[in-house]
Amino acid sequence: MHDPTIELHAALETFPAGISLLDADMRLVFANKEAREALGVAATFAPGVSIEAIAADDTLPGLAGAIADALCEGLGAEPKHVLRWRHDDGPTLEVITVPVAGGGFVTTYTDISNRVRSEALLAGQAHVLQLIAQGKPLAHVLEHLMLLIDGQVDGIRSSVLLLDAEGKHVKHGAAPHLDPEYCKLIDGVAIGPGVGSCGTAAFTGQQVIVTDIATHPYWAPFKDLAAAFGLGSCWSTPIFSAAGKVLGTFAMYSGTVRAPSQHEQDIVEVATRIAGIAIERKQIEERISFMARHDALTGLPNRSTLSETVAEAVRQAQVSGRWASVVFVDLDNFKMVNDSLGHAAGDALLRIMADRMRASVRTGDTVVRLGGDEFVIVLADQAPACESLRHQVEQVKRAICEPVTLGERAFAITSSMGIATYPRDGADADTLLANADAAMYRSKQGGRDDVRFHAPEQSPSSEDPLALRIDLQSAVARNEFVLHYQPQIDFATGRVVAVEALIRWQHPSQGLLAPATFIGTAEETGLIVPIGDWVLKQACCQAKAWHDAGFASLRMCVNVSARQFRGDGLVRSVVEALAESGLASRFLELELTESLLVQDTRSAIATIEALQDLGVAVSIDDFGTGHSSLGALKTFPVSRLKIDKSFIHGLAQQSGKAVASAVVSLGHALDLMVVAEGVETEAQADFLASIGCDIAQGYFYSQPQSAAALECLLAKQGDGTGMRGAA
Numbered sequence: 001m002h003d004p005t006i007e008l009h010a011a012l013e014t015f016p017a018g019i020s021l022l023d024a025d026m027r028l029v030f031a032n033k034e035a036r037e038a039l040g041v042a043a044t045f046a047p048g049v050s051i052e053a054i055a056a057d058d059t060l061p062g063l064a065g066a067i068a069d070a071l072c073e074g075l076g077a078e079p080k081h082v083l084r085w086r087h088d089d090g091p092t093l094e095v096i097t098v099p100v101a102g103g104g105f106v107t108t109y110t111d112i113s114n115r116v117r118s119e120a121l122l123a124g125q126a127h128v129l130q131l132i133a134q135g136k137p138l139a140h141v142l143e144h145l146m147l148l149i150d151g152q153v154d155g156i157r158s159s160v161l162l163l164d165a166e167g168k169h170v171k172h173g174a175a176p177h178l179d180p181e182y183c184k185l186i187d188g189v190a191i192g193p194g195v196g197s198c199g200t201a202a203f204t205g206q207q208v209i210v211t212d213i214a215t216h217p218y219w220a221p222f223k224d225l226a227a228a229f230g231l232g233s234c235w236s237t238p239i240f241s242a243a244g245k246v247l248g249t250f251a252m253y254s255g256t257v258r259a260p261s262q263h264e265q266d267i268v269e270v271a272t273r274i275a276g277i278a279i280e281r282k283q284i285e286e287r288i289s290f291m292a293r294h295d296a297l298t299g300l301p302n303r304s305t306l307s308e309t310v311a312e313a314v315r316q317a318q319v320s321g322r323w324a325s326v327v328f329v330d331l332d333n334f335k336m337v338n339d340s341l342g343h344a345a346g347d348a349l350l351r352i353m354a355d356r357m358r359a360s361v362r363t364g365d366t367v368v369r370l371g372g373d374e375f376v377i378v379l380a381d382q383a384p385a386c387e388s389l390r391h392q393v394e395q396v397k398r399a400i401c402e403p404v405t406l407g408e409r410a411f412a413i414t415s416s417m418g419i420a421t422y423p424r425d426g427a428d429a430d431t432l433l434a435n436a437d438a439a440m441y442r443s444k445q446g447g448r449d450d451v452r453f454h455a456p457e458q459s460p461s462s463e464d465p466l467a468l469r470i471d472l473q474s475a476v477a478r479n480e481f482v483l484h485y486q487p488q489i490d491f492a493t494g495r496v497v498a499v500e501a502l503i504r505w506q507h508p509s510q511g512l513l514a515p516a517t518f519i520g521t522a523e524e525t526g527l528i529v530p531i532g533d534w535v536l537k538q539a540c541c542q543a544k545a546w547h548d549a550g551f552a553s554l555r556m557c558v559n560v561s562a563r564q565f566r567g568d569g570l571v572r573s574v575v576e577a578l579a580e581s582g583l584a585s586r587f588l589e590l591e592l593t594e595s596l597l598v599q600d601t602r603s604a605i606a607t608i609e610a611l612q613d614l615g616v617a618v619s620i621d622d623f624g625t626g627h628s629s630l631g632a633l634k635t636f637p638v639s640r641l642k643i644d645k646s647f648i649h650g651l652a653q654q655s656g657k658a659v660a661s662a663v664v665s666l667g668h669a670l671d672l673m674v675v676a677e678g679v680e681t682e683a684q685a686d687f688l689a690s691i692g693c694d695i696a697q698g699y700f701y702s703q704p705q706s707a708a709a710l711e712c713l714l715a716k717q718g719d720g721t722g723m724r725g726a727a
């Protein structure tokens with residue numbers, strides 16, 4: 001017999017959503033299979049049980065209680081009551097209750113998990129996109145994205161790896177649910193065909209589905225690692241930029257051995273798209289910020305970064321107790337190159353110079369292009385010693401003036417530099433920059449191709465002679481002097497035959513001071529005597545050391561001042577210095593000035609003769625600036641004449657040439673060797689050689705340098721190339 005009620009029951013029982021019926025007294029009179037499961041009464045259900053009784057059973061999920069509460073409050077004006085319900089890891093249900101016409105209520109239970117998930121996915125995507133738009137750090141954005149993805153698919157741990165700029169290695173991006181230890185181990189892996197799922201996907205640009213890590217050949221090298229972290233399968237998909245460049249990979253790891261479902265593949269789509277946007281956006285940001293902070297022509301950091309870089313170097317130096325220096329560099333005659341060879345050549349030259357400067361400093365140092373032909377080098381973390389600073393700067397200077405070939409033309413470009421050093425020339429970035437700039441300006445003014453240190457115009461001690469005296473006294477005690485050496489070159493062979501020792505004072509607060517700032521006071525106070533003794537000893541020991549190092553026959557020239565010469569101690573000091581150092585006397589030469597000789601001719605002759613008896617040579621320094629007649633030279637048994645640099649600088653004029661020629665021939669007539677001081681240009685050198693001058697000294701060949709730097713120079717000429725305008 002056809003019974004519609006039974007048929008309806010049967011149909012409702014298997015209906016793919018839950019449905020239940022309460023009578024007017026709130027007794028559960030009907031509940032199909034899905035509804036019984038939702039209420040938790042599947043096994044015990046007996047029609048007619050009151051909903052309150054079900055609600056009171058606290059072993060059940062509690063949905064009955066929630067429905068009862070809603071009904072007790074009354075539906076009010078609402079035609080229906082809607083409730084979202086989720087118990088533990090179960091599905092999310094939408095529970096809708098509506099009154100029935102004759103009293104009672106009907107309730108439906110619908111699984112809306114998928115809808116909830118896709119809503120969450122949409123909201124999550126919006127949130128991640130918002131993070132991207134807000135410029136949040138990439139790691140933060142990717143972390144959120146991965147959390148979103150992992151919330152969408154059960155049992156999946158997902159990760160993003162980023163491809164490095166060279167496109168060779170992957171680095172960690174985000175993987176909130178993977179073991180950090182595992183992430184660390186794959187960070188930096190080189191990509192390639194058959195390198196795991198991600199290494200392969202990044203390399204080929206194709207999705208790589210590995211269903212069983214334990215057996216797949218791509219995973220052979222990593223399979224134990226993966227097993228240790230409970231990873232069964234790994235599906236990796238490349239992340240692309242808008243232009244189709246691989247930016248990284250997105251991977252889903254499952255603990256089980258399987259392939260992804262369609263739903264999971266859909267999620268992969270979303271993840272790779274958003275990750276691509278995030279990564280590309282970050283790269284664009286980085287490029288923009290790089291462009292804002294770098295010079296387009298040379299790729300060097302630009303002016304905007306300078307104060308910050310100097311301030312950082314100063315901060316480091318404050319902590320470490322070391323030095324930091326700012327070096328202003330201006331290329332000499334750059335405008336001429338630009339004007340005569342054209343702007344393209346000028347640009348090429350600037351690029352070459354930028355590369356050379358960058359290559360000649362250490363990694364922690366920074367070369368900044370200010371604009372035009374002006375650069376600033378920030379030397380960080382320096383040893384607190386003028387010699388090494390000078391050495392560093394000279395290295396840059398040498399690199400700049402290596403010959404350049406542009407098109408058909410080969411030439412060399414010189415530079416003018418100014419240096420200011422923390423702590424002695426300023427305590428902050430602005431002061432250091434201003435002082436280095438001023439020093440560079442002086443080096444330009446002084447005729448270019450020069451390195452100038454910051455020299456305070458009004459240093460405390462030059463303002464206050466007493467302070468200078470006191471300082472100088474303690475300088476002797478504290479051994480604050482150093483010798484620099486300037487080579488003398490034989491015109492005939494082009495080789496270094498002698499060096500002149502030139503004293504510098506490493507002042508504790510004012511830096512390296514030139515002799516002009518303190519020799520006068522040293523003479524007045526008599527301190528020149530102990531200082532002079534120190535110079536003699538130091539110079540003789542250095543000469544002996546060079547002889548022992550294989551530079552035999554190198555002569556050492558030492559300046560002697562009037563005060564030293566006048567007393568009777570000079571000969572004794574010389575004897576001591578020679579004895580202590582073991583230097584043979586014929587390699588020592590003392591430089592005296594004319595004025596010193598004319599003061600007390602008789603005793604001067606006696607002293608010089610005593611020195612000659614020892615085998616020590618004597619030369620006349622700064623010849624031409626004193627008042628002695630050339631003829632008077634005959635009186636003194638000297639062996640060399642050093643023509644003062646003012647004559648050499650006068651060579652540009654015809655009259656200057658005539659004077660220099662006269663001095664050279666006169667010196668030769670008196671059987672004296674003639675040394676030209678202050679040779680700065682090739683033209684001067686050529687002219688002096690043409691008039692038979694014997695020896696040259698000057699910046700054209702080399703600045704006075706530290707012992708270590710000079711030794712390098714000597715070692716270089718060991719190959720027989722000689723020296724011609726090496727400076």
Ligand code: C2E
Nearest residue numbers: 502503514515535559560561678679680697698699700704
């Ligand atoms: P000087 O003996 O005539 O030394 C040569 C000076 O000319 C040095 O200056 C040197 O750096 C500089 N010079 C070298 N080549 C060139 C060049 O091509 N162009 C120019 N414009 N200058 C060049 P510095 O080192 O400043 O010494 C200055 C003076 O101080 C020396 O003149 C010397 O009279 C004196 N002096 C240096 N060391 C000592 C020392 O140990 N004892 C004494 N008593 N006097 C010293």
Ligand code: MG
Nearest residue numbers: 500559591621
């Ligand atoms: Mg001299």
Ligand code: MG
Nearest residue numbers: 621622642677
């Ligand atoms: Mg001189």
